[in-house]
Amino acid sequence: MSSLQAVHFSSPLYPTWSPLYPTCSARTRRRTSTNFLKLGNPSSVFSTFINPCPSQLLRSVFLSEPPSAVVTLSSGTGEGDVEEDKYSLRSICTGHVPDHVLRRMEEVGYNFPTDVQRQALHPLFSGRDCILHAQTGSGKTLTYLLLIFSVINTQGSAVQALIIVPTRELGIQVTKVARLLAAKPMEVKEKSYTVMALLDGGMLKRHKSWLKAEPPAIVVATIGSLCQMLEKKFLKLDSLQVLVIDEVDFLFNSSKQVSALRKILTLYSSISNRQTILASASIPQHRRFLHDCIQQKWTKTDVLHIHVNPFEPMSSYLIHRFTICQKIKRHETLLSLLKVDAPEFGIIFVGEQSEKSKKAGDVPPTAILIEFLRRSYQCSDILLLEEGMNFNSRAASLLEIRQKKAYLLVATDIAARGIDLPETTHIYNFNLPRTAIEYLHRAGRTGRKPFSDKKCLVTTIITPEERFVLQRYENELMFVSKEIVM
Numbered sequence: 001m002s003s004l005q006a007v008h009f010s011s012p013l014y015p016t017w018s019p020l021y022p023t024c025s026a027r028t029r030r031r032t033s034t035n036f037l038k039l040g041n042p043s044s045v046f047s048t049f050i051n052p053c054p055s056q057l058l059r060s061v062f063l064s065e066p067p068s069a070v071v072t073l074s075s076g077t078g079e080g081d082v083e084e085d086k087y088s089l090r091s092i093c094t095g096h097v098p099d100h101v102l103r104r105m106e107e108v109g110y111n112f113p114t115d116v117q118r119q120a121l122h123p124l125f126s127g128r129d130c131i132l133h134a135q136t137g138s139g140k141t142l143t144y145l146l147l148i149f150s151v152i153n154t155q156g157s158a159v160q161a162l163i164i165v166p167t168r169e170l171g172i173q174v175t176k177v178a179r180l181l182a183a184k185p186m187e188v189k190e191k192s193y194t195v196m197a198l199l200d201g202g203m204l205k206r207h208k209s210w211l212k213a214e215p216p217a218i219v220v221a222t223i224g225s226l227c228q229m230l231e232k233k234f235l236k237l238d239s240l241q242v243l244v245i246d247e248v249d250f251l252f253n254s255s256k257q258v259s260a261l262r263k264i265l266t267l268y269s270s271i272s273n274r275q276t277i278l279a280s281a282s283i284p285q286h287r288r289f290l291h292d293c294i295q296q297k298w299t300k301t302d303v304l305h306i307h308v309n310p311f312e313p314m315s316s317y318l319i320h321r322f323t324i325c326q327k328i329k330r331h332e333t334l335l336s337l338l339k340v341d342a343p344e345f346g347i348i349f350v351g352e353q354s355e356k357s358k359k360a361g362d363v364p365p366t367a368i369l370i371e372f373l374r375r376s377y378q379c380s381d382i383l384l385l386e387e388g389m390n391f392n393s394r395a396a397s398l399l400e401i402r403q404k405k406a407y408l409l410v411a412t413d414i415a416a417r418g419i420d421l422p423e424t425t426h427i428y429n430f431n432l433p434r435t436a437i438e439y440l441h442r443a444g445r446t447g448r449k450p451f452s453d454k455k456c457l458v459t460t461i462i463t464p465e466e467r468f469v470l471q472r473y474e475n476e477l478m479f480v481s482k483e484i485v486m
C-alpha cells in the first residue's frame with residue numbers, strides 16, 4: 001500500500017465502481033463524486049479515492065472491478081499509509097482509549113470506523129452528552145464502549161460506567177463485546193477492567209457478594225435487576241461517569257420503565273457528574289425527545305443529537321419484498337418462499353400471541369409454525385426464541401445459533417432489538433409488524449456487516465387488507481417494497 005499512489009480505472013464514471021459508493025458516508029459520497037467527475041488525472045482520482053476509502057474498501061472494489069492500471073508514481077513515501085491511518089479507528093481513538101484496548105479492537109477486526117463511529121467519537125471524547133441515532137447494525141455498541149474505555153480508571157473501586165439495555169439477550173451480547181475489548185495481555189500490569197452483567201434472570205445473590213467485595217468498573221444491566229440493586233443499596237452510582245441507555249425509545253415505551261429510568265437519571269445519579277448517551281436506530285419525534293431530555297434533566301443542555309443518514313433510516317443493502325395471501329394460506333406461502341430462497345441464515349418473525357388466545361389455552365403461533373416447518377421443510381436447524389421460554393433456554397437457543405453453519409430462527413419481537421447475528425441474510429415477517437418502528441428493527445437483524453456490500457432480503461407476508469398498512473410503513477421509513485407473486 002505504501003507505494004501505491006495512483007489508480008486508473010477503465011472508466012472514470014462513478015457507477016463503474018459502485019460497490020464502494022454505498023459504504024461511504026453521505027458527505028464523502030458528495031465530495032468524492034464531485035471530485036471524481038471533476039478530476040480526470042489518475043493521481044487526483046486516487047487521492048480522492050483513498051482519502052475517504054480505507055484499504056478494506058479499496059480491496060472490495062478491486063475484487064469486483066479490477067482497475068485497468070495501477071500507476072506507481074513514487075515509492076516508499078508511506079503517504080498512502082498516512083492517509084489511511086488518518087481514517088482508522090486507531091487514529092480517532094489514540095490519546096483517549098488505552099493502547100491495549102485498541103490492540104484488542106484491531107485483533108477483533110475493528111479497523112476502520114463506521115459512519116456513526118466517525119461522526120460520534122470526537123464529540124463523545126470531548127465529554128458531550130449525545131443522542132446516538134443511527135441505523136441498525138451501524139456499530140453504536142462499539143461507539144459507546146470506546147467512550148467508556150476512554151474515561152474509566154482501573155484503579156477506582158466503584159461503578160464508573162452503566163449500560164442499560166432492554167433485554168437479557170442484548171445485555172449478554174454487550175457484555176461479551178465489552179469483555180472482549182477489556183481483555184488484557186499478560187504484559188500489561190495495570191488492573192483489569194471488570195464488567196458485570198446484571199440482567200433479569202441472573203443470580204442476584206452472587207452479584208450482591210461481588211458488588212460488596214469489589215464493585216466492577218462497568219455494569220451492563222436490565223432495568224428490573226438494576227432497580228432491585230439500587231433500592232437495596234447494594235449498588236451505588238455516586239462515581240458514575242458514563243451512563244448509556246441502549247434502545248432508549250424502546251425503554252421509554254413502558255410507563256413502569258419510564259419511572260424507573262427517571263429515578264436512575266435524576267435521583268441515583270446526576271447529569272453534572274456523568275456523561276449521558278442515549279442510543280437507538282429509531283427515535284420517534286426526536287426534536288421533542290431532545291427537548292424533553294433537557295427539560296427533565298436527563299441530559300445536559302448542550303446535548304448533541306448525532307443523526308447519521310437521516311434520510312435513510314434503514315440500510316440501503318436491504319431489499320424489501322412482500323407477498324399477498326389469505327390469512328389461512330400464510331404457512332404455505334412461507335413454505336413456498338423458503339423453498340425458492342433456500343436461506344442459509346434466516347429469521348422468521350411471528351406476532352406475539354394475544355392475551356385472549358393465551359387465556360383460551362391456544363397453542364402459541366410460534367409453536368404451530370415450528371411444528372409445520374419441521375414437518376414440511378427440509379432444514380434440520382430450526383430454533384425458537386420467544387418470551388415464553390425460560391432465560392436458560394433463550395440463552396441456549398442464541399448460543400446454539402451462533403455456532404451453526406445454517407439456521408432458521410423462529411422468533412417473536414424479543415429478537416428484534418439489538419440482537420446481532422451478522423450472518424443473517426433473510427428476514428421473513430410471517431405477520432406484519434404492528435408499527436413502522438417494529439418493521440425497522442426486525443429488518444435490521446440483517447445487513448449487519450458494516451463494510452459488506454451483500455444485499456439482504458426482508459420479505460413480509462400480508463393479507464390484501466394489510467397492503468395499505470405496509471404502504472404507510474414504506475412512506476414513514478422511506479423504502480420501496482416490491483410485490484412477489486407466489
Ligand SMILES: Nc1ncnc2c1ncn2[C@@H]1O[C@H](COP(=O)(O)OP(=O)(O)OP(=O)(O)O)[C@@H](O)[C@H]1O
Nearest residue numbers: 110112113114136137138139140141142281418420
Ligand atoms: N468498525 C467496525 N468494523 C467492523 N465491524 C464493526 C465495526 N463496528 C461494529 N461492527 C460490527 O457491526 C455489527 C453491528 O454492530 P452493533 O451491534 O453495534 O450495531 P448497532 O448499531 O448497535 O445496531 P442495533 O441498532 O441493531 O442494535 C456487529 O457485528 C459489530 O461487530
